[in-house]
Amino acid sequence: MLQVFVDFDGTITDVDTFDALVRAVAGDAAWNAIDEPLLAGEITLREALARQAAAIRLSRAETLEFMLVHAQVDPTFAAFVATVRAHGGEIRVVSSGIATVIHDALARASVEVEVIANDVDFAPTGWTMSFVDPSDNGHDKAANVRAAKARGDRTVYVGDGISDFAAALDADERFAKKGRALEAYCQARGVVCESFESFSQIQMRLFSA
Numbered sequence: 224m225l226q227v228f229v230d231f232d233g234t235i236t237d238v239d240t241f242d243a244l245v246r247a248v249a250g251d252a253a254w255n256a257i258d259e260p261l262l263a264g265e266i267t268l269r270e271a272l273a274r275q276a277a278a279i280r281l282s283r284a285e286t287l288e289f290m291l292v293h294a295q296v297d298p299t300f301a302a303f304v305a306t307v308r309a310h311g312g313e314i315r316v317v318s319s320g321i322a323t324v325i326h327d328a329l330a331r332a333s334v335e336v337e338v339i340a341n342d343v344d345f346a347p348t349g350w351t352m353s354f355v356d357p358s359d360n361g362h363d364k365a366a367n368v369r370a371a372k373a374r375g376d377r378t379v380y381v382g383d384g385i386s387d388f389a390a391a392l393d394a395d396e397r398f399a400k401k402g403r404a405l406e407a408y409c410q411a412r413g414v415v416c417e418s419f420e421s422f423s424q425i426q427m428r429l430f431s432a
């Protein structure tokens with residue numbers, strides 16, 4: 224069976240919603256103070272997410288209102304989900320981002336799909352992250368891919384960033400958002416990886432004979 228795993232932030236949406244939120248609420252300096260050691264490999268994504276969350280003091284309602292303006296779901300994603308299912312496949316969203324935000328954005332785009340993601344406690348003194356598992360990314364996305372492969376499924380991974388690196392390598396086929404970190408990561412390793420800008424392109428590649 225075909226199993227498609229899709230990152231959310233920057234992959235289904237045009238921007239990384241968590242990045243946009245931290246920059247807007249805490250400022251670019253606070254953002255850079257966390258992003259630079261992350262990119263340098265000095266702190267884990269888990270640590271970076273926990274620090275970023277602590278800097279945000281928005282209510283759930285304020286957060287969803289912010290996302291309404293800033294996070295646009297790829298308008299071709301709903302048709303892609305339907306096409307995967309029409310071909311007998313399964314599709315899930317795997318994210319290191321905030322489940323509450325993801326569910327809201329997908330509902331607005333009229334997409335019903337399983338979401339495996341981190342989440343936050345919207346405390347007024349700063350958010351606390353709750354992670355899917357104890358891994359360095361706070362969510363071992365690659366474990367989902369490996370479990371599907373162990374069942375004998377054909378796995379496809381779609382992503383854009385650091386949290387997608389290991390999962391993309393483990394999948395049978397991979398798609399990377401054009402111009403983002405995952406694309407460069409695959410190119411640097413000589414790993415076959417299709418670049419994409421919208422889910423309609425992935426749909427063409429997977430389902431047009």
Ligand SMILES: [Mg+2]
Pocket residue numbers: 230231232233234239382383384
């Ligand atoms: Mg992403």
